Amino acid sequence: MHKIILAFRYFLKRRITHFAVLAVALCVFIVVVVMTVMTGLVGDFKQKNYNFVGDCVVGTESLVGFAYYEEFVNILQQQNDFVQAVSPVIKSYALLSPKGSVQNRGLEIMGIDPVRHSWVTGFGKTLKYSTSDVSRAFEPSYDPNLLGCVLGIDIALSRDANNRYFFTSSPARAAFSISCFPLTSRGALSKAGTGLVNTKTFYYSDVSQSGLARVDISLVYLPFEQAQELCGMDRSVKRVSALHIKFKPDVRLQAGCEKVDLLWQKFKQEKANERQAYLLDTVNVQSWKDYRRSSIAPMENEHTELIVMFAFVGITNVFIVLVVFYMIISHKSKDIGILKSIGVSNTDILELFSGFAFLVGFLGSCIGLLGGWVFLLKINRIEAWLFEHFGFQLWDRTMYAIEDIPNRMNPKVLSIIALSAIVACLAGALIPSWQAARQKPIEILQVNQFY
Numbered sequence: 001m002h003k004i005i006l007a008f009r010y011f012l013k014r015r016i017t018h019f020a021v022l023a024v025a026l027c028v029f030i031v032v033v034v035m036t037v038m039t040g041l042v043g044d045f046k047q048k049n050y051n052f053v054g055d056c057v058v059g060t061e062s063l064v065g066f067a068y069y070e071e072f073v074n075i076l077q078q079q080n081d082f083v084q085a086v087s088p089v090i091k092s093y094a095l096l097s098p099k100g101s102v103q104n105r106g107l108e109i110m111g112i113d114p115v116r117h118s119w120v121t122g123f124g125k126t127l128k129y130s131t132s133d134v135s136r137a138f139e140p141s142y143d144p145n146l147l148g149c150v151l152g153i154d155i156a157l158s159r160d161a162n163n164r165y166f167f168t169s170s171p172a173r174a175a176f177s178i179s180c181f182p183l184t185s186r187g188a189l190s191k192a193g194t195g196l197v198n199t200k201t202f203y204y205s206d207v208s209q210s211g212l213a214r215v216d217i218s219l220v221y222l223p224f225e226q227a228q229e230l231c232g233m234d235r236s237v238k239r240v241s242a243l244h245i246k247f248k249p250d251v252r253l254q255a256g257c258e259k260v261d262l263l264w265q266k267f268k269q270e271k272a273n274e275r276q277a278y279l280l281d282t283v284n285v286q287s288w289k290d291y292r293r294s295s296i297a298p299m300e301n302e303h304t305e306l307i308v309m310f311a312f313v314g315i316t317n318v319f320i321v322l323v324v325f326y327m328i329i330s331h332k333s334k335d336i337g338i339l340k341s342i343g344v345s346n347t348d349i350l351e352l353f354s355g356f357a358f359l360v361g362f363l364g365s366c367i368g369l370l371g372g373w374v375f376l377l378k379i380n381r382i383e384a385w386l387f388e389h390f391g392f393q394l395w396d397r398t399m400y401a402i403e404d405i406p407n408r409m410n411p412k413v414l415s416i417i418a419l420s421a422i423v424a425c426l427a428g429a430l431i432p433s434w435q436a437a438r439q440k441p442i443e444i445l446q447v448n449q450f451y
Contacts, residue, residue, distance in 0.1 A: 020324040020425075021364045027317050028368025028421050029375070031310050035413060036376055040406020042303050046289075048211040049296060051122030053288040054087070056257050058264060059242025060282040063092055064187050065233050067276040069240045072267050076243070082251045082259060085119035087112060090227040091241035092180055096155075096220060099175035099201070107155070107218045109178065111227020114138065114150075120246040123221075126208040128153075129171060138223045140205040141170045148205030149176065150221035156207045165209075174204040178220070182232025185239065185276050190232040198230045214295070237276055253287050261285040314424045321357060321428025328432075353429055361425030365418040376407040 060066050069088055076086045090111030095104045114137040118124030124134040127150065129141065138148035157165045179199040182190040189196055202222065210216055225234070233239040247256040268280045289296065375382075383405060386392040395402050 016324055016327060017360060020321055020360050021367065023320045024317060024361055024364025024421050024425060025367035025371065027313050028365050028417060029371045031313065031417050032369060032372030032409070032414065033375055033379075034306065035310070035417070036372070036409050037379075037406055038303055038306055039410065039413065040408060041402070042299050044211075044406060045299055046296060049292040050288050051125070052210050052212060052215060053291055054120040054244040055247045055253060056245040056260055056285065056287055057242050057291045058245065058260065058283060058285050059089075059091075059291075060279075060284070062187075062279075062282050063231075063241075064183050064185060064279065065090070065231070065239035065241045066279040066283050067185065067237045067239050068267075068271055068274065068280070069243060070238065072264070073243060075263060075267060076245065076260070079259070079263070082247055082256050083245060084248045085116065085246040087117040087120040087244045088224065088240045089117070089242045089244055090222075090224060090231055090233060092227070092231045094178050094180040094220075094230070097177045097179070099177065107220055109180065109220050109222055109227055109230070111222045111224045111231075113224045114221075117244070120244045122210075123208070126210050127206050128167060128209070129206045137206050137221075140173070140203045142173050143203070146203040147200065147223065147226060149178070149202035150206045150208050151204060152216040152219045153207045153209040154213070154217040155220065156204065171204050171206060176202050176204065176220075178202055178222070178230065180230040182230065184232065185235075185237070185279060198232070200226060200230060202226075212295075239276075239279070253289075257285060257287045314420055317421065317424040318428040321360065321425045322431060324360075325353065325357065325429045325432040350434065353432065354426060357425045357429030358422060361422035364425070365421045368421070369414060369418060373409065376409060379407050380404045 058072070073086050073088060076083050090109070092109055094107065094109045096107055097104045112123070114123065114130075114134045118134045124131060124137075127134065127137055130137040136144070137150055140146050140148045153165060157167070159165050177199055178201075179197045181196060182198050184190045191197075208216070208219075208221060222230070228234045228238065228240070245256075245260060247253070264283070264285050268277075268283075271277050271280060383392075383394055394405060
């Protein structure tokens, strides 16, 4: 009981202890706010990439694509135990030119069946005008008989500083010429002479907002057959760029990808003697994480760097607590001497100051967590007020595809932060506490020590 009473007494009587608590609280507050925001951004970015891709991709980076895909799609669709849906996709690069304009813009085209692709990915949910009926995504509302195209939202619309787009009740009538170089299965131009390029006119039918900045500013969706024709993949042996696959809910990602890979290797062996079998050698089976690794990895690295940086902040806390406890113990040598003279053991002295350190860490963590929670609840309103009065934004919404600042706190992360702060305090108090426990009462209680 005396250990608890003395720990609280030292905490209340020594003002320097309050600075230690504030230091811990400040560190916890900063870590909670930054880690919550960064973890939210990384998690949101991963989810958007997953929605864009699906679970697994069987594809090639070659612009030529690969053949015999229809047979492999049939094989996948027979795997009722783990495959839920498959979507063939055409990917290539093209020039987009608005009708009546001489300006050309290089971008990426993706040929899809909107219904099948929505079964595999979140494509249907990214649409503005055709969300209720994805099958009509490529039908312009002003004339359903025209060939439609779905534009990345940043190609079609402008965005203000609050990340708001200016939508009309229906897509404006606009035509675009899309030109692409068709390639043979060997990678050569399939047309000779002056007509090297395939060009088709498409009409603006909808916009897609994936939330991925690079996608929304550089991608146009086209009907699958039209894109296949533009790219020269519609020959007697048809080709595609990739197959996007959705697994059933109870299938683990890695296990599902391994099964698809086994099926692909077997399929490739069966087609080894076919005329265009060489195209199958460039095909890889990847999970969505591996497929989008080049986009996801930089954010994950930044997240890891933040964790390392805050580990150093925790080490700083250790030294702050060490200095505070060294000063307290040096001024409480008489108390230590009296306690030891009445039979208090070294272990009890160690537990006394460890309990004191725990109290500092616990209170500092509670204050920091509470402050972080309140700040995160109001962070978007604070940013809105700063932008309204001073024009300040944490992220420029005209450049970054970020809506509200993530402020959803993860109880697991919060508990780890609080526990780490308490451990840092205990570590900082360890050396001074051990020195206090080793002191001898005969040395402490000398007469000259009281003057």
